[in-house]
C-alpha cells in the first residue's frame with residue numbers, strides 16, 4: 059500500500075557516513091561538528107552568528123531569556139504572538155517568565171497581521187516583545203512588524219521553526235529581526251532528528267546564548283581547548299592556572315547542548331537546502347494545479363515561489379460538504395498521513411484553558427483554522443506518482 063507521510067528523513071549513504079565519522083571521532087557530546095553547523099547555518103540564513111541548541115523549544119526559551127537579560131525586561135512582560143502555532147511557541151514564552159498575548163492571523167498566509175498587532179498595542183500595557191511565527195513557511199510581514207517595534211520601542215524575535223530558507227523581500231526569514239529561531243526536528247525542511255538554533259547579528263546576544271545553553275558557564279572558546287593546556291584568560295578574569303571556566307558560572311542557565319550526531323546530520327541537509335526548498339515548493343504548485351477543481355470545498359495553500367513549505371496546509375471551506383474528521387479519516391485509510399493545523403492555543407488547547415474565557419470569539423480566523431485546517435506532506439522525497447495519487451484520492455473522496 060502507498061504511504062504518503064507528512065515528512066520523512068531518509069538516512070542515505072552520506073548521512074550514514076557522517077554518523078560513522080562521529081562514532082570514530084570518539085567525541086559524542088557537543089564539539090567541532092556543532093561549531094561547524096553554527097557557521098554553516100548563519101551563512102545560509104545570512105546572519106553573523108548562530109547558536110545550536112537541543113530543540114526549537116530550547117531555542118525559543120534561550121532567545122527570550124537572552125533578550126530579557128540584555129534589555130532588562132521584567133518577568134511578566136508581554137509578548138505578542140500567534141495563536142495558531144505548534145504549542146511550543148506559547149509554552150516557551152511562559153517558561154521564560156513572560157506572558158503571551160495572542161492576536162488573530164491572516165487566513166490566507168496563516169501568520170499574524172501588523173493590523174492586529176497594532177490594535178493590540180493600543181490596548182495592552184507592558185508589551186516588550188513581538189514574536190511572529192512564520193507558519194508552514196509563510197513569512198510574516200516583517201517590514202511592517204519591525205516598523206511597529208520601532209514605533210513602540212519593542213524587540214522582535216521570529217519563530218522560523220517551520221520556515222527554513224523562506225524569503226521575505228529577498229532575505230531569509232530568521233535574519234529579519236533581533237533573533238531568529240529554528241527547529242530541526244524530524245520532518246522539518248532541514249532536519250537533524252532533534253535540534254534547534256538561534257540566528258542573530260548581535261554579538262552580545264550571541265555570547266549570552268552560549269552561556270544560557272551551558273548553565274551560564276564562563277567559557278568563551280567555541281571548541282574546548284582545555285586538553286592543550288590551561289584555558290585562555292577571559293577579559294573579565296586575570297587568569298590563574300586554577301581557574302577552570304567550565305565550572306565557574308556567572309549566570310543561572312540551562313543545559314541545551316547538542317550531540318555531534320545531530321549537528322553532523324544537520325550539515326548534510328544544509329548542503330541540500332536549495333534542492334529541498336525547490337522540491338517542496340514545486341510539489342505545492344503541482345498539488346494546487348491538480349486540486350483546483352476542489353477549491354470550492356477546500357482552501358488550498360496560497361502559493362509563492364519564495365516559500366519553503368513545511369507541508370501542504372488545507373482548510374475546509376464547505377464544512378457541510380465534508381468535515382475535517384471525515385476527510386482526515388478517509389485520507390489516512392488510503393495511506394495519506396494528515397495532521398491538524400495545531401489549534402488555536404488559548405481557546406482550543408486544554409493546557410491553556412485558563413485563557414479560554416478571555417479570548418472567546420476574539421480570534422475567529424485562528425479558531426476556524428484550528429478546527430477545520432489540516433496538512434499533508436509535500437516533502438522532497440515525494441515523486442510525481444505520489445502527487446498524482448494524492449490528487450486522485452482527494453477527488454475520489456470529495457466528488
Ligand SMILES: Cc1ncc(COP(=O)(O)O)c(C=O)c1O
Nearest residue numbers: 113114115144146147219241243
Ligand atoms: C512553530 C514552531 N515553533 C517551535 C517549535 C519547537 O521545536 P522543537 O520541536 O524542535 O522543540 C516547533 C516544532 O515543530 C514549531 O513548529
